[in-house]
Amino acid sequence: MKSDRLRRRHATAKIFRLLCAAVAWAGVVILAVLLFHVTREGIRWLDFQFLTEFPSRFPEQAGIKSALWGTVWLITLTAAISIPVGVAAAIYLEEFSPKNRLSQLIEVNIGNLAGVPSIVYGILGLVLFVRFLALGRSVLAGSLTMTLLILPVIIIAAREALRAVPDSIRQAAFALGATRWQAVRAQVLPVALPGILTGVILALSRAIGETAPLVMIGALTYVAFVPEGPMDAFTALPIQIFNWASRPQEDFHQLAAAGIIVLLVTLLLMNATAVWIRQRAERTGR
Amino acid sequence: MNTLTKSEAPISSTQQPRPVLEVVEVTIRYGEKPAINKVSLSIPQHRITAIIGPSGCGKSTLLRAFNRMNDFIPNVKMEGQILYMGSDIYVREVDPVEVRRRIGMVFQKPNPFPKSIFQNVAWGPSINGFTRNLEARVEQSLRRAALWEEVNDRLHESALALSGGQQQRLCIARALAMEPDVILMDEPCSALDPVSTARIEDLMFELKERYTIVIVTHNMQQAARVSNLTAFLENGSLVEFGETDQVFTRPRNKRTEEYVTGRFG
Numbered sequence: 001m002k003s004d005r006l007r008r009r010h011a012t013a014k015i016f017r018l019l020c021a022a023v024a025w026a027g028v029v030i031l032a033v034l035l036f037h038v039t040r041e042g043i044r045w046l047d048f049q050f051l052t053e054f055p056s057r058f059p060e061q062a063g064i065k066s067a068l069w070g071t072v073w074l075i076t077l078t079a080a081i082s083i084p085v086g087v088a089a090a091i092y093l094e095e096f097s098p099k100n101r102l103s104q105l106i107e108v109n110i111g112n113l114a115g116v117p118s119i120v121y122g123i124l125g126l127v128l129f130v131r132f133l134a135l136g137r138s139v140l141a142g143s144l145t146m147t148l149l150i151l152p153v154i155i156i157a158a159r160e161a162l163r164a165v166p167d168s169i170r171q172a173a174f175a176l177g178a179t180r181w182q183a184v185r186a187q188v189l190p191v192a193l194p195g196i197l198t199g200v201i202l203a204l205s206r207a208i209g210e211t212a213p214l215v216m217i218g219a220l221t222y223v224a225f226v227p228e229g230p231m232d233a234f235t236a237l238p239i240q241i242f243n244w245a246s247r248p249q250e251d252f253h254q255l256a257a258a259g260i261i262v263l264l265v266t267l268l269l270m271n272a273t274a275v276w277i278r279q280r281a282e283r284t285g286r
Numbered sequence: 287m288n289t290l291t292k293s294e295a296p297i298s299s300t301q302q303p304r305p306v307l308e309v310v311e312v313t314i315r316y317g318e319k320p321a322i323n324k325v326s327l328s329i330p331q332h333r334i335t336a337i338i339g340p341s342g343c344g345k346s347t348l349l350r351a352f353n354r355m356n357d358f359i360p361n362v363k364m365e366g367q368i369l370y371m372g373s374d375i376y377v378r379e380v381d382p383v384e385v386r387r388r389i390g391m392v393f394q395k396p397n398p399f400p401k402s403i404f405q406n407v408a409w410g411p412s413i414n415g416f417t418r419n420l421e422a423r424v425e426q427s428l429r430r431a432a433l434w435e436e437v438n439d440r441l442h443e444s445a446l447a448l449s450g451g452q453q454q455r456l457c458i459a460r461a462l463a464m465e466p467d468v469i470l471m472d473e474p475c476s477a478l479d480p481v482s483t484a485r486i487e488d489l490m491f492e493l494k495e496r497y498t499i500v501i502v503t504h505n506m507q508q509a510a511r512v513s514n515l516t517a518f519l520e521n522g523s524l525v526e527f528g529e530t531d532q533v534f535t536r537p538r539n540k541r542t543e544e545y546v547t548g549r550f551g
Contacts, residue, residue, distance in 0.1 A: 168395060169399060171355065171397065172398075172399065172457070174355065174358065174386060175393075176387075176390070176413070176461070176464060177384070177386045177464060178383070178410075186409065187399055187409075190400075
């Protein structure tokens with residue numbers, strides 16, 4: 001009787017475990033199928049020439065040099081603007097600002113901003129940066145738009161990381177006669193850094209794949225040069241992929257697949273760097 | 287309660303040391319509810335003063351008022367005065383950072399920074415502009431905290447690798463490195479085993495030669511063992527304050543007697 005019930009409990013546990021495993025694997029399998037499909041389509045075009053040639057009307061000659069360099073410019077500038085601003089905002093909100101109605105309102109609003117569709121940021125970028133500040137369809141305008149898009153994500157992630165730092169560390173610093181800034185800079189920030197970095201890299205990973213806001217601010221789709229400064233016109237990997245995928249010829253679809261592979265590899269490298277930086281920071285922190 | 291300080295017997299045969307900290311009619315509120323209610327007492331130099339009382343009686347709140355650590359808690363309001371060497375530390379001209387440089391603190395749970403042993407001790411002096419002879423200062427502080435012998439061969443290893451008792455002595459060394467006048471200890475042994483506790487108590491005896499120590503403890507045996515003076519708080523009010531021997535053996539107040547004999551608390 002009793003062992004019957006026990007058996008049923010074990011059976012339930014087993015079913016639940018299998019269910020969870022199935023759900024977890026479903027994501028992996030879908031990704032694997034996608035990767036397989038993309039690789040099969042694009043691998044034929046993926047060679048050194050693909051990386052070093054500009055786009056062309058002739059698929060055999062087409063490459064993604066301009067898009068790759070455009071993305072590098074875009075992400076570097078975006079990182080350079082969004083990381084200092086986002087982390088500083090998070091430090092202010094978490095460590096300095098009084099906790100009152102206003103700060104709660106700001107918190108809720110930042111949460112909302114993180115959920116705003118990216119096309120809306122594209123419209124804002126078009127009006128504010130491209131036209132009003134007359135930056136044109138430049139890399140800088142694109143980076144500023146991307147910064148708007150990912151700032152909420154960076155702020156939220158950095159705040160979470162700061163909040164996870166035990167208060168006893170702040171107390172210890174204050175009790176030694178540290179000012180708030182000294183306590184934050186020397187003791188709180190180093191502990192929060194791995195978490196902040198994770199958030200930053202995730203945010204940048206989002207930026208690297210975004211297409212809609214760039215299309216909106218008018219990033220070019222056919223670019224036969226590499227941007228040489230922040231005011232140059234540019235294109236980016238997702239735009240190039242979008243452009244190729246929307247052409248009728250099968251060859252260009254395969255080129256798009258090859259572009260996707262390059263984008264994925266770039267993403268993978270970024271995330272690997274993040275993991276590496278984080279592990280190094282954690283090791284020196286101990 | 288007004289008779290408390292007046293009727294104190296002199297400590298040993300020498301005259302009463304001058305007060306380092308004086309608490310004058312202090313009331314501390316969290317929101318509306320007073321956590322400390324019109325408490326007055328004075329803390330003599332180079333003595334160990336223990337603050338005892340049941341949980342929630344306001345011991346820690348009072349202790350944290352001495353170095354303005356309550357400033358970080360929202361909605362805390364204080365009335366009355368706390369004088370350090372005769373001057374009010376709550377007037378606007380006084381920088382709380384300056385107060386905390388002179389009045390150090392050791393917390394309930396050891397809270398070393400997740401850095402090396404050396405950096406833990408050296409950080410306080412270095413941010414306050416004492417950068418000369420930092421090595422010597424670190425060594426001296428660790429020696430005074432009776433930790434030097436155990437860690438001198440691994441100063442640059444992580445402080446988190448130390449045992450709980452060693453971490454707490456490191457926190458004491460960290461406070462000593464600022465060369466404070468007063469060291470506040472908020473239940474410094476409550477997270478430690480009996481052996482580590484005994485070491486810290488021995489240490490306190492040595493430290494009182496140079497420093498004034500105020501210790502909050504819920505452990506009455508500890509208060510009886512280490513302190514010269516004992517203050518008994520209940521529900522935010524000072525019930526009795528006097529020499530430790532007297533408070534524990536001949537308490538004037540009925541509640542004190544009930545508490546120190548373990549009938550409640």
